[in-house]
Amino acid sequence: MSTKNKLAKKPINSPSFFIGRGGNDGIISFGSGQPDLVPPKEIFKNLENNRLFQYGLIQGELNLRQLLSKEYPHASCENFVITNGASEALDLAMRVLATEPGPQKVLLCRPYYYSYPFNVRLAQMEPVYTDLQDGRINLKDFKEKIKHVKAVLINSPSNPTGMVEEINTLKEIEKLSRKLKVWVISDEVYKDLIYGRKNYIIKGPRVITINSFSKTYAMCGLRVGYLWTPDKNFVQKVIDMKVHTSMNTNIMGQEMSVAAMQAPKSYIKQQVKIWHQRRDLIYKGLNQLGFKVRKPEGAFYVLPYIKNSNRVVSELFYKYKVIVYDGTWFGAPDHIRLSYALDVSKITEGLGRIKEFLKDKQDWLD
């Protein structure tokens, strides 16, 4: 029985289907948001150190928190908790938020990162949605809906849209948070991968910023992320929970993150330059294929329009060995998400296969 036939039996219902695939057997993966670049070479120093194998502070290693605090104005090392990637930061933040007073609802911008609704529900809260308009927050709708929630989740640059919110919008959200005492969780894992202006970091007494080393330093597998907030009470509650749910984040990953942060800043610039080129390539390519698509401003995703997105995902994978994600998983039916975290030669090859696939389906793009 061929691999193809074995695979063909399984329907594709979530990104989990693809995690760990790609890169092999001639598959071109526009799937997982995983940089194909390599981490700074500095991180391989000092690994043979027994200290790295002992329990560490639940809050995270002091040297890492000190370096991080210099990246954010008015932050001190006491404001940070180092976590098993941004995912754990999000999970812990939601679970602590669920214990805070206020309605058990969290406002999400749709399309959203596919885990967000699960994170909210896993903390026994309910997600409510505001639909993006031309890829950006519709402030009128947002202002109405924020009145009835405990927290809002902002993700700019956004996965899956690749869009960056206007600074004025982000400032307006800061004001609303202060005025209504609503929490803002700002997932900024793509803050360093932005092609136009610099990132604008949302600030305020009820802002919880989430970030990770995965994307900036190409270290996804190590699982080191963090959250920080000016509210030290909230920080303590996160620590008090994490001691029971996972204890310290792996110390070796933290040590490597320290080394990565001390690597020359040219590392990040060089990365952004590469992403920029790839962005231009895939945007142009998708346009030439006839896709309606918005030009990404950050992160490394693009979300073109196409009908029957579930069939597209399935046929592209089983017939053309191309992985793309169904927009439906991100609250964007009739779209597919492509990550362009892969080499230009692979992007070109992948676009060629998509062209083949589209031959008799031009009307799916209308």
Add this chain to the structure above:
Amino acid sequence: MSTKNKLAKKPINSPSFFIGRGGNDGIISFGSGQPDLVPPKEIFKNLENNRLFQYGLIQGELNLRQLLSKEYPHASCENFVITNGASEALDLAMRVLATEPGPQKVLLCRPYYYSYPFNVRLAQMEPVYTDLQDGRINLKDFKEKIKHVKAVLINSPSNPTGMVEEINTLKEIEKLSRKLKVWVISDEVYKDLIYGRKNYIIKGPRVITINSFSKTYAMCGLRVGYLWTPDKNFVQKVIDMKVHTSMNTNIMGQEMSVAAMQAPKSYIKQQVKIWHQRRDLIYKGLNQLGFKVRKPEGAFYVLPYIKNSNRVVSELFYKYKVIVYDGTWFGAPDHIRLSYALDVSKITEGLGRIKEFLKDKQDWLD
């Protein structure tokens, strides 16, 4: 202001107070259950490998799961999920259990590992307790209480008692689990640290075994643990949750765990020999000081009786620079827990300080 005065201001209410302390400033720590031994040298191979920095399977790396499946009869690699230490395995197991049918109650043996009641409550369930009798499960009480719960949590060898359950008791629990369709979570993180007989692994269709590489291989800081169960449906639910709460467990730690498992078995034997010597030393020493104490049979903890345990913890730390844990944190008031995971010279020095402390407090031992 001296360190002592600064510290004196803070009351000591939980083990978190001490995590990351000890080993410095002349402090002798009988606190955290952290081996002072070093991991097998084999684990330092092949670290400079970019594959270790990419996302991996949420379920855990295949080579690690294959090695693990050989350690358990009738297990296959599909039955395992690799987690951020046993803590995350426990947290995920509880959160998935909370979605299964049955009463939202979990039976714990008291004294218990201090996180257990939190793990149950963090999953929106309620802990109920059966009190150990002479350090072992009271089957009469256990049989009555198991009727009204969804799951029981067994921890043999036990933290904090150091006791090992009778094989007949464990077999009885297997029968009850089958008959009543109650889940058994068997936390066996100390399964390799046992001084008399071999460990007896609890088996059955509703048994979830939790273990970690922390204690056996002195790798606490790396945070690699796992759960396994014959119920593949349950395994899938854990994976479906973990994709949102932390994604894969850090790949480098998994690679090192593979290397540790392939190290010569003499490594574990040598470790157990060292723990055995230390067990004998501390047991004899505590007896000589007049403590009423049970002889530990596994793990590296001992739980002697002493009145005013909270004051004992506080005075020993602030006046004698000795860390011990309050039994109250483990559901055992009027006891203190000592970890003997430290060098014999330190154990001797620590016992000497405790002797000083006890001079005018002999009646606290009655």
